[in-house]
Amino acid sequence: MPLHILGILVVGGIAGVAVLLHLLGLSRVRRFGDEAAARAAWAAEFPDIPANRAVLCRNRAAALIETPQGPGVVWPMGADSTARFLTGARIARSRDGLTIRLPDYTAPRIRLTLDPDEAEAWLTDLEKTA
Amino acid sequence: MSDQLTYPDVVQMAVPFFIAAILIELLWIVLKGRGGRYETRDALTSLIMGAGNVISGIVLGFIAYGFFMVLWDITPLDLGTAWYVVLLCFVLDDLRYYWVHRFGHRIRWVWASHVNHHSSQHYNLTTALRQTWTGTFTFMMIVRAPLILLGFHPAMVLFCGGLNLIYQFWIHTEAIGRMPRWIEAVMNTPSHHRVHHGRNPRYLDANYAGVFIIWDRMFGTFVPELDEEKPDYGLVRNLGTFNPIRVAFHEWVGIFRDATQPGLTWRQRLDYCIKPPGWSHDGSRDTSEAIKRKHLARNPQDAGTPGFPEGG
Numbered sequence A: 001m002p003l004h005i006l007g008i009l010v011v012g013g014i015a016g017v018a019v020l021l022h023l024l025g026l027s028r029v030r031r032f033g034d035e036a037a038a039r040a041a042w043a044a045e046f047p048d049i050p051a052n053r054a055v056l057c058r059n060r061a062a063a064l065i066e067t068p069q070g071p072g073v074v075w076p077m078g079a080d081s082t083a084r085f086l087t088g089a090r091i092a093r094s095r096d097g098l099t100i101r102l103p104d105y106t107a108p109r110i111r112l113t114l115d116p117d118e119a120e121a122w123l124t125d126l127e128k129t130a
Numbered sequence B: 001m002s003d004q005l006t007y008p009d010v011v012q013m014a015v016p017f018f019i020a021a022i023l024i025e026l027l028w029i030v031l032k033g034r035g036g037r038y039e040t041r042d043a044l045t046s047l048i049m050g051a052g053n054v055i056s057g058i059v060l061g062f063i064a065y066g067f068f069m070v071l072w073d074i075t076p077l078d079l080g081t082a083w084y085v086v087l088l089c090f091v092l093d094d095l096r097y098y099w100v101h102r103f104g105h106r107i108r109w110v111w112a113s114h115v116n117h118h119s120s121q122h123y124n125l126t127t128a129l130r131q132t133w134t135g136t137f138t139f140m141m142i143v144r145a146p147l148i149l150l151g152f153h154p155a156m157v158l159f160c161g162g163l164n165l166i167y168q169f170w171i172h173t174e175a176i177g178r179m180p181r182w183i184e185a186v187m188n189t190p191s192h193h194r195v196h197h198g199r200n201p202r203y204l205d206a207n208y209a210g211v212f213i214i215w216d217r218m219f220g221t222f223v224p225e226l227d228e229e230k231p232d233y234g235l236v237r238n239l240g241t242f243n244p245i246r247v248a249f250h251e252w253v254g255i256f257r258d259a260t261q262p263g264l265t266w267r268q269r270l271d272y273c274i275k276p277p278g279w280s281h282d283g284s285r286d287t288s289e290a291i292k293r294k295h296l297a298r299n300p301q302d303a304g305t306p307g308f309p310e311g312g
Ligand SMILES: [Zn+2]
Pocket: B101, B104, B105, B114, B117, B118, B196
């Protein structure tokens, strides 16, 4: 197959599928139903380290997790989620919440959407523990 | 002049079929409301990884091919191009695939390349295209050397490898439950390969097959999909990024950081490259064996069931 035809097919195919998925409403981000769901999402990544407490943010897109080994966070990855400890995290206010930067090549930046007062509370909370 | 032997580039030719099949699977899921899941950014990342794999093949393919042509010059054997030679080549190349894939999960240097195929938490036809960009750097082309030295022409071997890859496309789906018994017995199927993509302790390091599942049955790595335990797809520790560059290179970065940390012996530095994923010099991480052991400690009743060793 001539290379330029292959190129058009590949680029067109990728763009077409992505646009179609978006139009079908399949870009929706995961929301945690309750704190138990957030804790389960933590347990899926760290089965040995229990989540003593999960604090859901108001839009239920993420949760702070308290563990015996320090604080962590669960947050959505598309329709799914992942989790990390906040060891070495740099946390800063952003326009719509907080941005957490981790020294982790697989999770360099976590953007949390929080109300202003909520962002302030989370920041205070995290500065106490992280 | 079998030095001039050429076969069509079947993987490139299959691209329109890949796109059509993805659209059909998506339509099926949307209409039926079951049979799998799609998410935009996940699928986009998978497709970009697939395109990058094709580009990396065009850019770096000459290294493996050059190596194969050197072997072809050396070997006195030439099995010719009869159809049954191609068939035999396909079967033996699938055995080659089994071992490369098994190394891909058991040697971190090779895992660094293969990990990205497992980095999606979804399992649909786009996942099949989430292929490595860095395969050349694993040196796994060496495993093909015996085939060429035996007299299978390099072009034939690569043709069979391409067919193998195309076969594996259709099994990345949740839309198909089980195939007829005899197919499940001999061939790799959606059910068997779902197990391979599972991050459940039970399903780790199982079903390395490409086309024929018989290799797993022969070498003791076969685990059936259990109706009572749905595979949970992805990595033991799931990625926190969709960035294709990070998806492609994260484990290489991890190896580099681990092997260059201060205070290690040279043996430990080497072990960070060649031991199974999850190995660490201080035991601070878990290999798949440790994950299974810990699971059995929590769930002793699972000892001796598929995917777990006997207890005691
Ligand atoms: Zn694999």
